Amino acid sequence: MGFAPTFIFAFAMGMKCHFMAGYSAYCGGIGAAAEVLQAAEMGGDLAESCSYHRLHMGMAEAVKRNIPINPDAILPIPDIMIAGRLCPEMAYYAEGLNRRLGVPVLPVEFPIVFDREDVPRIKKYFAAQIKETVIPTLEKVCGKPFDYDRMSEILTVLKKVVTVRNKCWEFFKEKPSYWTLWDYGVSIAPLFYMMGDPVGITYYEKLLKELQERKEKGIPAIGPEGEKYRLYWDGWLPWAFLGKFMRKLTPHAAVCLTGRYLWEFYPDPDMIDPEHPVETWINLYYDGKEPLAMEYAPKGALHEIGNLIEDYSLDGMIMFSSKTCRLWNISQLDVIDMLEKKYGVPGVIIEGDMIDPAMVSDSQIDTRLEALFELIDARRR
């Protein structure tokens, strides 16, 4: 188990990995979320806790108490949990599973960086943890030296994957767009679960070919006339409700094209240097014009979203505010205000959850979307 900045080290050791958001998206995708969340409540979890956290606790409760849930939602007990503490909840679930199942925890602090001046020392801290704790612990668990060569191979493949994937990304700039953020969201698994497997290159090459064909044949992502509203989507994708949101957006000829969340996964392949695997991986998060580790904090968000608004000719912003996970919500209302003032692009908050149906209200979504479209229309007049 792990999270984005750390699981490559487990992959390099030949370990099979699951990661928090990946499992949650999977549960949402197979329609198992509601029953797993119910199992969590039976274990005493409070409904206001992060739904990704609750999904893992629910799965553990189901295993412990033999509660019948969709068998496809049950994971094997891991040998180790890498508790990457990007948001503190990402550590709580590993700590909780340790208390309930006794699985060893390998904790890594991965602070969200608020100010650029803090980047060098936080990078140094993250790097020290990788070298001092992560690699030695994985060596101990696996009973063999860390496989730097395998990590280099993984990065070589990843670099190719991301390069092809970026060509697909370019299609979001087309007007009309030939695919949506949702399409990209459901295409993300090869990046993670097949990290280092050349099949990822094949996957994105096929995707690229399909996008090129759509362009040649003039088949836009939505409707024969293409989109009326080109939108930014902030925060997690609503994994259990992708269809619901698409059904709400499409009748308005609205399409979500970009978002910070999915953009965070290695936008700059030139930074990947397989010859220096560990260093390059750390650099990916802390170097570059806009370090990824800053993207979660408001100042990084303002910069990143501003760039996306300009580069992708966006008309409006949907700021998805999860009621149980506040990772992407940080100062979201002020961020909207500042972006509106700078770029003249309106935004609305949509409250909901990535997984938990009890937190999603149709009428609230409809009302907010209608307000957004009216705002965009008013500014076009």
Add this chain to the structure above:
Amino acid sequence: MQVPEEIVHAAGLIPVVIWRGNEAVTWGHSHIPPYYCGIVRSFIDDAVRGKLGFMDGMIFHVRQCLLIMDIPLIIERHVKPEYMKLLYLPPVYPGEATRDFLISDLELFKKSLEEYTGNTITDDMLKSSIAVYNENRSLLERLYEIRRKKPQILTSAEVMKIVWAGMLMQKEDHNELLKELLPLMEAMTIEPTTKIKVIPIGCLCQIPPFDVLNMIEDLGMVIPDDDLYVGSRYFANKVNMNDNPIEALAERHLKKTPVCPTKGVWDVLWADDVEEMVKLNNASGVISIHVKFCPPHACYYPDFKSRMIEKGIPEILVQVEHEMLSMEGIKTRLQSFTESLGGE
């Protein structure tokens, strides 16, 4: 919470711990969703209503929880204090990297205060401030010892107010007031109580509503001790003075107990801490006071509860909010709890 106040004190400033106001959130809801904890919503509300202009500076420990991370940008935009500093105090993770980073964070904090005030903070100044704070911790410990022996000497709300006052006023003054109070408390004769003793726990970074504490006592229970932030958690663990005061402050931060769910401790159990407290006070039960929308406490709570059940310690959850809409639900729960413990 967790910010070493001693460094601020040594800079010649008055450190004041972030507080939850006593007014309903209004304008703040244009800046923060309602599903955030009371202290964050209340503080942001005060900020955007222009009520924090009297503060010269603000310091936020942005790794404490996700919710606190909302505050800095809003303060920068709407309050613009002369001094603002973000700390990244790490969780209590194993390894030298964590300790080194923590020390560097504290050193930078000290340096930024020196730049703001224009005064150097020497080791002796810092040691002197640590001594003031350690004295305060000793005095509050003594207060709690007296209360343990004479649980009805003060109401729980009164004890909270004494601790809270120390978070808001000059520590030297607080120490002097405590030195006046403690002999009076020691001299007082209080009849031994036969009431049911309970331990409130939780409220990890803010004061619980006094109404809830009063209700516990009105229902015939008595509170001889607590595991609350505005309570025993605030003064737990003195700083062990050594040659390097920054390192000494870092060592205090790295203590695993009292267990705090925000600090990444999984190999020591909170329930074990509380069990000790229950035994020490010969208490009959535990009341978990959970601040609604406090993720660290919410995520930890099921494990705490299951351990309480395993240990055979009666425990009940009470959820509190900044705007308490109704006390009736809490009263019903507490009444049932009292009765289950053999009270009336």
